[in-house]
Amino acid sequence: MEIECDHYDVLGLPSDEEGAKLSEQEINKAYRSKARELHPDKRPDDPNAHANFLKLKTSYDVLKDEKARKLFDNLLKSKRDKLLHLKARDSKRRKMMSDLEERERSVDPNLKAKEEEERISRKLNEEITRIRKMYTEKMPATSHAVDKKKDNALNLDKRKILKVSWKETGGDYTVQRLRKIFEEFGTVEDVVIKSHKKKKESALVVMANKEAAAATIGHVLGDLSNPLLVLPLQPASPSAIFGAERKADYSKSENLVGVGYRAFEDLVLEKLKKAAKEKK
Incomplete structure (x- = not known):
C-alpha cells in the first residue's frame, strides 16, 4: 500500500529518519509558517485554498499527536525497508543462477514486509479518522447551516411578525x-426578547400567519401597571389598525411613527381604562 501523503513534506519539513528526530517546537514553527502562507484569506483567487489548508491542518494534527506520529514514522520506515530490500534483491538477481531465481519466485520475500506495511497503514488511517472527528466536533456550525438560517430569515413573512x-x-x-x-389569538411560532434600550424592553413575536398577527393589534394589552404596545413589524395602513372610520385622520401617515404612533398609544390607554372600569 502506497503512502497517500507525506505529512512532513506537507509542512515543508524533511522526511524519513530526519523527520522522526524533529522536535515538537520545530513542527509547530513549520505549521505556523505554512498556515500563514496557505490561509484561504490570503488566497481568495485559489479555488483549492480551503482544501490545501485542510490538508495542512490534517498533517499537523497527525504529527503533533504522539501515537499517530509514531505510526506514521513506522510506516515510512517500512517503506524505506521495502525499497532497500527491492534494490538488494534486484542486485542479487543479476548475479544469481536461474535455479535460485526460480526459488525466489516461489517464496515471496516481501510478503511479511507488505503485511506489516498494510497493518501500520490501517492503524494510521484509524488515528487520522479519530483526529479528524475530534477536530470536527470542536468546530462551530458550518457556513452552510448559517446560510440556511439567513435564507429562512429572508423568506419569513414580515406581516406575521409583531414588535x-x-x-x-x-x-x-x-x-x-x-x-x-399571544396564543389566545393563534399559534405562536417564536418569541425573541431583545436587549433593552432607553429603559424599555422589546420583543419580536412570530405568529403562524398574518391574520393572527393582525388580530392582536389593539387587543393585546398585558398588565394594567405596565401595558404592552403591539405593532406590526411591517407597517400597515392606519385604516387596517384604527378602522376605516378613522382613516381620514391618518391618511398622511404611511408608518406607525410620529402622531400616528402616539395615537395608537392613546387607543391602548383608552382600552386599559375601559378594562379597569369593568373590573370595578
Missing part, C-alpha cells in the same frame, strides 16, 4: 408569558 414593547420596570414579561398571551 412588542413595554417599560423596563413594572411587569415581568418572559418568553413563556408572552407566548401564552
Whole structure:
C-alpha cells in the first residue's frame, strides 16, 4: 500500500529518519509558517485554498499527536525497508543462477514486509479518522447551516411578525408569558426578547400567519401597571389598525411613527381604562 501523503513534506519539513528526530517546537514553527502562507484569506483567487489548508491542518494534527506520529514514522520506515530490500534483491538477481531465481519466485520475500506495511497503514488511517472527528466536533456550525438560517430569515413573512414593547420596570414579561398571551389569538411560532434600550424592553413575536398577527393589534394589552404596545413589524395602513372610520385622520401617515404612533398609544390607554372600569 502506497503512502497517500507525506505529512512532513506537507509542512515543508524533511522526511524519513530526519523527520522522526524533529522536535515538537520545530513542527509547530513549520505549521505556523505554512498556515500563514496557505490561509484561504490570503488566497481568495485559489479555488483549492480551503482544501490545501485542510490538508495542512490534517498533517499537523497527525504529527503533533504522539501515537499517530509514531505510526506514521513506522510506516515510512517500512517503506524505506521495502525499497532497500527491492534494490538488494534486484542486485542479487543479476548475479544469481536461474535455479535460485526460480526459488525466489516461489517464496515471496516481501510478503511479511507488505503485511506489516498494510497493518501500520490501517492503524494510521484509524488515528487520522479519530483526529479528524475530534477536530470536527470542536468546530462551530458550518457556513452552510448559517446560510440556511439567513435564507429562512429572508423568506419569513414580515406581516406575521409583531414588535412588542413595554417599560423596563413594572411587569415581568418572559418568553413563556408572552407566548401564552399571544396564543389566545393563534399559534405562536417564536418569541425573541431583545436587549433593552432607553429603559424599555422589546420583543419580536412570530405568529403562524398574518391574520393572527393582525388580530392582536389593539387587543393585546398585558398588565394594567405596565401595558404592552403591539405593532406590526411591517407597517400597515392606519385604516387596517384604527378602522376605516378613522382613516381620514391618518391618511398622511404611511408608518406607525410620529402622531400616528402616539395615537395608537392613546387607543391602548383608552382600552386599559375601559378594562379597569369593568373590573370595578
